[in-house]
Amino acid sequence: MAGDRPGWSGVVHGSWGDLARIRALLDAGADPDGPVWDDERPLHVAAEEGSPEVVAELAGRVTDVDAVNRGRTALWNAVYHRRPDNVRALLAAGADPWRPMMAGWSPGRLALASPGLFTLPGNEAALSGEEAAMAAAAPRLTEIFADHLDGLGLACVAGIGAAEAVRRLDATPFAVTEAGPCHEPPRPDDDLKIVGATDVPGGCVITQPWGYAPQLSEVMAPLSAGxxxxxxxxxxxxxxxxxxxxxxxxxxxxLHPGGDPFPDATAREVLAGHLTSGNAVAYTLAYAGLRPPDGRAVQGPPDLWLRLPR
Incomplete structure (x- = not known):
């Protein structure tokens, strides 16, 4: 995407690591307070994807290093996207790590989920037990589910097992056999009514490697009761x-799991997104608090197959 504002013409995503180019644009009149592209600010973009040298250059020229865009500061962006060098550059420029934003996740508190960036003052709340558990489980989830699984449908349900899911869906279970459904392109008519169900620590996973049925309201509504x-x-x-x-x-x-959180994102959405770094499957599992020991619950074979009622 090229910069579409006066002074930032020709700037693309790979430009924010080039100090000489960014400095030349600024010296030629590019506005350090933006906007660049649609509604982004240059410092926010550099904090997310640029070099610490570019971040420091912009931080020294902006009116307010803690200016808010889309509900967050540049420092928050650097923390969320795990850019420790950019975090340090912004802190050196005077950015506030404890300014409240994004459903209560200040940059400093969000960094508690990725230790090493901040020392927690006595008046700041530590992670809750549930938040700490999500932070502990997320690295393993992103490791297990590193592959992009096009066509996958998934429902991650907290607190119930596969047997209860069968009851709630009024589904007909049948055993997993070599002759049963497999992870191939769907056949007409029948395949969208077949889903897999697997027990995992924290709940259960309903999966359909070839279709969208698990996230339909007819499936999600009964599964989420209580x-x-x-x-x-x-x-x-x-x-x-x-x-x-x-x-x-x-x-x-x-929603767009794995993408940047919207300004109205919940605290749980913010934390799950930060911890899973754009991995949509890991995000879905982390959000629901599920902790599968391996990839089988998603990639198969499931504990059992279910035929959904019409």
Whole structure:
């Protein structure tokens, strides 16, 4: 994407590590307070993807190093995207690590999920037990599910097992055999009614390697009764699509798991996104608090196959 604002013309995503070029643009009149591209600010973009030298240069020229864009500061972006050198450059420029934002996640508190960047003052809240558990589990999830699984449908349900999922869905279970469904392109008519179910620590995983059925409301609503579930469809055409159901009702729809959080993101969404670094499958599992020991619950074979009712 080229810079489309006066002074930033020709700047693309790879430009923010080139100190000489950015300095030349600034000296020629490019506005350090932006905007660049649509509604981004140069320091925010550099904090996320640039070099610490460019970050320091911009931080020395902006009006306010803690200016907020899309609900967050440049320092928050550097922490969220795990850019420790850029974090240090912004701290040296006077950025505030404890300014509240993003559902209570200041840059400093978010960094507690990735130790090593900040020392926690006595008046700042540590991670809760649930948040600490998510932080502990996430690295393993991103390691297990490193591959991009186009066409995958997934429902991650907290607090219930596969047997309870069968009951709630009024589904017909059948054993996993060599002659059973496999991870191949779907056959017409029948395949979208077949899903896999697997018990994992923290709940269960409903999966369909070839389709979107697990995240449909007809599946998510009964599964989430008295609990919550995150649904995912890795759409080969438009990218990952997510939804949250809680206590039988849709809470959020048309989400983009693995992308940057929206300004109105919940605290759980912010933390899951930070911990899983763009990995949509790991995000979905982390959000639901599930901790599969390996990739089988998603990549198969499941504990059992279910035929959904019409």
């Amino acid at each position: 609990t919550f579930a995150y649904g995912l469809y890795v759409n080969p055409k438009s990218g990952s699509q997510g939804c949250v159901f809680r206590d039988g009702a849709c809470e959020k729809w048309d």
